[in-house]
Amino acid sequence: MPADSRRHRRWLGGSGSSVRSVMWAGLAILWLGSAGTGLVLLMAYDNTPGLGADAPADWPADSTLVRDAAAPTLVMLAHPRCDCTRASLGELAELLARVHHRPRTYVVFIKPAGSDGSWENTGLSDQARAIPGVTVVYDDNGVEARRFGVATSGQTLLYDARGRLVYSGGTTGARGKGGDNIGRASVVALLDGERPAQSTQPVFGCSLFSPTTPPDDRGTR
Amino acid sequence: MATRLSGIMPSYSMTSRPESVDDRADAVFQSHQVAIYKQTDRIFAYLMGAQWLAAIVFALVVAPKTWAGADSQVHTHVWAAVFLGGIISVVPTALALRHPGETATRYTIAVAQMLMSALLIHLTGGRIETHFHVFGSLAILAFYRDWRVLIPATAVVAADHALRGLFWPQSVYGVFVASEWRWLEHAAWVVFEDVFLVIACVRGTSELREIAVRTAILEQANRDSARHAIEQSELIARLRLTQTQVEAATRAKSEFVANMSHELRTPLNAITLYSELLQEVALEDNRPDDVADLGKIQMASKHLLGLINGILDLSKIEAGKMELHVEAFDVRAMIEELIGTIGAVVRNNRNTLNVTYENDLGVLHADLTKTRQILFNLLSNAAKFTTEGSVTVSARRRTVGDRDCIEFVVADTGIGLTDEQQRRLFRPFAQGDTSISRKYGGTGLGLALVWRFCQLMGGEVAVKSAPGSGATFTVRLPVMVVARTDSAIFTAPVVAA
Numbered sequence: 001m002p003a004d005s006r007r008h009r010r011w012l013g014g015s016g017s018s019v020r021s022v023m024w025a026g027l028a029i030l031w032l033g034s035a036g037t038g039l040v041l042l043m044a045y046d047n048t049p050g051l052g053a054d055a056p057a058d059w060p061a062d063s064t065l066v067r068d069a070a071a072p073t074l075v076m077l078a079h080p081r082c083d084c085t086r087a088s089l090g091e092l093a094e095l096l097a098r099v100h101h102r103p104r105t106y107v108v109f110i111k112p113a114g115s116d117g118s119w120e121n122t123g124l125s126d127q128a129r130a131i132p133g134v135t136v137v138y139d140d141n142g143v144e145a146r147r148f149g150v151a152t153s154g155q156t157l158l159y160d161a162r163g164r165l166v167y168s169g170g171t172t173g174a175r176g177k178g179g180d181n182i183g184r185a186s187v188v189a190l191l192d193g194e195r196p197a198q199s200t201q202p203v204f205g206c207s208l209f210s211p212t213t214p215p216d217d218r219g220t221r
Numbered sequence: 222m223a224t225r226l227s228g229i230m231p232s233y234s235m236t237s238r239p240e241s242v243d244d245r246a247d248a249v250f251q252s253h254q255v256a257i258y259k260q261t262d263r264i265f266a267y268l269m270g271a272q273w274l275a276a277i278v279f280a281l282v283v284a285p286k287t288w289a290g291a292d293s294q295v296h297t298h299v300w301a302a303v304f305l306g307g308i309i310s311v312v313p314t315a316l317a318l319r320h321p322g323e324t325a326t327r328y329t330i331a332v333a334q335m336l337m338s339a340l341l342i343h344l345t346g347g348r349i350e351t352h353f354h355v356f357g358s359l360a361i362l363a364f365y366r367d368w369r370v371l372i373p374a375t376a377v378v379a380a381d382h383a384l385r386g387l388f389w390p391q392s393v394y395g396v397f398v399a400s401e402w403r404w405l406e407h408a409a410w411v412v413f414e415d416v417f418l419v420i421a422c423v424r425g426t427s428e429l430r431e432i433a434v435r436t437a438i439l440e441q442a443n444r445d446s447a448r449h450a451i452e453q454s455e456l457i458a459r460l461r462l463t464q465t466q467v468e469a470a471t472r473a474k475s476e477f478v479a480n481m482s483h484e485l486r487t488p489l490n491a492i493t494l495y496s497e498l499l500q501e502v503a504l505e506d507n508r509p510d511d512v513a514d515l516g517k518i519q520m521a522s523k524h525l526l527g528l529i530n531g532i533l534d535l536s537k538i539e540a541g542k543m544e545l546h547v548e549a550f551d552v553r554a555m556i557e558e559l560i561g562t563i564g565a566v567v568r569n570n571r572n573t574l575n576v577t578y579e580n581d582l583g584v585l586h587a588d589l590t591k592t593r594q595i596l597f598n599l600l601s602n603a604a605k606f607t608t609e610g611s612v613t614v615s616a617r618r619r620t621v622g623d624r625d626c627i628e629f630v631v632a633d634t635g636i637g638l639t640d641e642q643q644r645r646l647f648r649p650f651a652q653g654d655t656s657i658s659r660k661y662g663g664t665g666l667g668l669a670l671v672w673r674f675c676q677l678m679g680g681e682v683a684v685k686s687a688p689g690s691g692a693t694f695t696v697r698l699p700v701m702v703v704a705r706t707d708s709a710i711f712t713a714p715v716v717a718a
Contacts, residue, residue, distance in 0.1 A: 024325070031312045031329075035336050038305035039381075042343050045297050047389045083284035083296070087346055112291035142290075153288075174389070176284065177347045210290030 046175040049202030050152030052168075059163035060147040065137065068104040072160050072191060076171075077145050079153035080109040080122040082206035084176040088154035089124060091171035091184045093131045099191040103158075105134045110142040110208050145208050153205030158187055166190050169201025176204070242437045250433035254366070254426075259321040261364040265330045266317035268361070272337050273310040276302040280344055298344050309336045327362075331370040334358040335377035359414055366429065368422040371415050379408035475536040482533040486526065493522040531666035538673045545588045545677060545704040552582040552616060552627055555589065559596055560614070567604040567612050572633075578616040585627050587702040591674040595682075598667040599631040599694050607635030610691070618700070625700040626680070632693040638686040646684060647672035671696070678702045 059067050067073045076092055078085045089107070096102055107128040111119050120138055128136050139145055148157055158167035167190055173181035183201035190196045280302035286293040313333040316326040338354045345351040355378055362370050382404035390399040496518040503511035537543040560576055567574045585592065596614070603612045613632045618625065638646065647668050671694075675682045679699050686692035 028325075028329070031308070032332070034308045035305065035333075038301065038308060039336065039339055039343070040384075042297070042301045042305065042340070043385065043389055046343065079288050079290075081286070081293070082288050083286075110290075115291060174347070179347060206287055207289035210292045212290075212292070 046177065046204075048175070048204075049170070050154075050205050050207060052200075052202065053151065053155045053157070054149035055155075055157050055165055055168045056147075056149060057165050059159050059165075063144060063147050065106050065108070065144065066104075067159060067163055068161065070161055071101065072103040072158055072166070074103045074105040074187070074191075075148065075157045075159070076105075076107045077139075077148060077150040077153065077155045077157075077208060078107055078109050078124065078128070079206045079208055080111075080119050080124050082124070082153040084172075084205045085124055085153045086127065087172045087176045087178045088156070088170060088205060089127050089131070090178045091181070092134075092156070094178075095171065095184045095188050095191075096131060096133060098188050101191060102133045103191055105131075106137055107131075107134055108137045108139045108144050110139045110145050112210065113141045142208055151208055152203045153208055155203045155205075156183070156187065158190055167196065167199055167201075169198070170203030170205070172204050174204055242434075242441050245437035245440060246430070246434040249436045250430050253429055253433060255322045257364070257366055257429075258323075258327060261361075262317040262321040262326055262330065264361070264364065265334070266314045269310040269314045269317075269330075269333065269337070272341070273302075273306040276306045276337075276341060276344055279341075283344070283346075301340070302344060305340055306337070309333050309340060327365050327367065327370050328373050331362050331374040332377050334362065335374045335381070338378070339381050355411065356414055359411070359418060363418040363422055366422045366425040368419040371418055371422075375408065375411050375415055378411050379404060382407045471539055472541070475539040475542075478536040479533055479542070482529045482536065486529050486533075489522055489526050489529065493519060493526065496522065528666070531670060534670055535666060535673070538677065543673075543677060545702065546590070547586055547702050547704050548589055549584045549586050550589045550592075552585045553578060555585075555593060556596070556614065556616060559593055559600070563597060563600050563604070567600060570604065570608040570610075572604060572607050572609065573611045575611060575613040576615070577613070579618060582616055582618055582627065583700075585698065585700060585702075587678050587698055588674075591678065592698065595671050595674050595696055596629060596631065598671050599629075599696070602667060603631055603633035603635065603692070603694075607633040607691070610634035619697075621697060626697045627700060629696040629698075630693060631696075632691065634691040637688045637690045637692055638684065639688050643684055643686060647682070 059073070065073075065075065076088065078088065092105075092107070096105065109120070109122075109125060109128075125136060128134055137144070145151070148155075150157070152170075154170050154172065156167070156169060156171050157165060160166050167187055169183045169186070171181070171184045171187065172178060173183070181201075182197050183203075186196035186198045186201065277299070280296065280299040284296045284298050287296045310333065313326070313330040316323070316329050320326050335355065335358065338351075338358055341354055342348070342351045359371060359374060362374055386399055386404045387401065390403075496515045500512055500515040500519065503509075503515060534543065556576065556578060560574070564574055600612065600614060611634050613630070615630045615632075617628050619628050620626070672682055675696060675698065679702055680697050682694060682696045684692060684694050
């Protein structure tokens with residue numbers, strides 16, 4: 001191999017100094033470590049579920065939502081400005097398209113106290129309205145969310161024809177990520193009368209309530 | 222010259238030992254390869270910046286904020302795009318700008334590009350479409366034509382899938398429980414592309430080397446050509462110097478001969494004149510023995526005078542001092558006058574003299590003296606080498622090419638000439654052979670002067686002969702001779718015209 005070739009095949013600096021090599025190796029490790037750590041943290045964030053629901057085992061009697069007495073009723077609580085919920089709505093549309101018998105479905109968007117009308121005209125509202133068979137409901141001050149014990153956007157509850165809770169969880173596998181996941185598959189199975197893989201699943205999305213909201217006023221119990 | 226050429230071909234110096242074609246091919250190959258590395262590094266430097274910016278814009282557009290009730294804050298994805306994207310992009314970009322062409326630079330870029338793929342896939346919510354960034358990046362990495370860079374890139378993709386499959390299988394496979402080897406399936410598709418990219422890299426490198434070898438061979442040829450040109454120009458310079466020296470020596474010799482001839486002719490004229498006077502006195506005193514002796518002195522003197530005149534003419538021509546005195550004269554009258562002078566000489570050996578010419582020969586614009594000298598010398602030769610035969614002189618006007626000429630033909634039935642004799646015939650002092658000189662006398666200057674006079678007047682002379690069959694000399698002179706002003710040295714032809 002000619003001298004030129006050897007020169008150009010040397011690594012950075014090419015001085016051959018062991019100190020320099022160690023320095024470069026250290027920098028490389030630092031760089032890779034930083035990038036790797038960042039990606040791991042990002043994945044951890046995306047895969048960290050929100051606060052789980054403490055949904056009532058039976059359909060809450062004081063709910064303004066009307067349950068289908070002859071068939072399951074599906075309820076998704078959502079924050080109208082949570083971008084992660086776009087994936088949850090996408091999965092809701094997917095599962096409704098797959099089931100043989102489409103249930104009565106509500107998408108309940110919360111409206112924090114003092115919020116204006118713009119909270120009702122968001123992209124997520126439009127997305128939800130576009131799903132066939134879905135009824136969009138606005139929940140002033142999160143009253144319905146509290147009734148259903150829900151604190152995280154994207155939380156999906158399925159009650160059977162007798163008003164018993166059969167599924168509580170998300171419809172996505174991670175924060176803002178669509179695609180096949182156990183939550184969606186479980187809901188589909190339940191609606192099709194099959195044995196579900198899971199009856200509860202973590203939910204990924206924004207918090208429906210502000211941290212300043214008193215714990216008693218939050219949806220969870 | 223070496224300095225000038227080194228400016229044209231910086232890799233070579235005419236004074237240094239040239240490197241071999243193989244070494245040069247290696248150098249050219251390495252140079253091209255490093256140029257490709259640097260060029261691709263620059264591409265990635267811009268690409269890294271563009272990707273970083275795109276990640277930030279994408280995060281801001283898709284998920285600018287995260288919410289908690291009515292409260293909001295900047296979404297983690299935005300910070301990830303800014304900081305994590307920065308960490309991933311800045312290092313390889315800095316290396317590409319500060320250390321382009323280095324091995325570590327492209328390896329770092331390969332790793333960074335795959336990390337950027339992972340980040341973008343995260344930011345887009347794991348959209349399958351974003352996974353094409355991985356395959357596109359591998360294709361761009363192949364621009365390096367260094368298949369080794371695909372190894373760390375592929376390793377990063379495989380490690381990403383393996384780790385995510387281990388800790389967050391649903392984020393990559395869509396299920397909570399997946400085989401710990403499932404990442405191999407994903408990595409296999411990357412390797413599938415790698416195989417073709419490696420083939421492309423190897424082919425590209427092979428072509429690059431082929432081009433380098435051709436370039437080296439071409440440069441070698443150019444270098445040889447330049448060296449040959451130098452040698453040739455040096456040879457021409459030496460030849461010109463030699464020619465100049467020869468010309469100077471020839472002129473000096475001719476001037477010397479001309480001067481000497483002049484100095485010799487003066488006393489010789491005195492000898493001739495005084496011998497004639499003494500012969501007249503001897504005749505008056507009735508001293509026949511003295512008359513005969515003085516006659517021999519006169520004959521020897523005249524022979525010597527003729528020889529000196531010939532040498533003088535030849536020297537003048539070679540020295541470029543022979544001048545033409547072009548005048549118009551009647552060809553027929555010139556021939557008749559010549560016959561009147563030389564007719565008796567021709568008939569001495571019991572030869573018959575035949576003269577034929579066309580009636581419309583007209584006027585010839587040429588040097589009368591030299592034209593007459595040409596014919597005189599030819600007729601003298603014909604008479605000398607013919608015994609009891611015939612000598613014929615003829616003249617006619619004819620057109621040769623695009624010019625009018627007068628053609629003189631002097632033919633005899635004498636002893637003729639061999640081919641070898643004909644080849645040397647017009648050289649000075651060259652007779653047929655030494656025996657001819659002894660038997661027939663003569664100096665060997667007559668035909669040399671004929672050839673030179675013909676050349677001087679723009680004409681030509683040719684001979685046709687065979688031993689024992691006589692000889693025919695043909696002289697063609699242009700009707701309108703132009704006086705030559707150059708001083709070219711006339712060289713006798715190797716073969717008679």
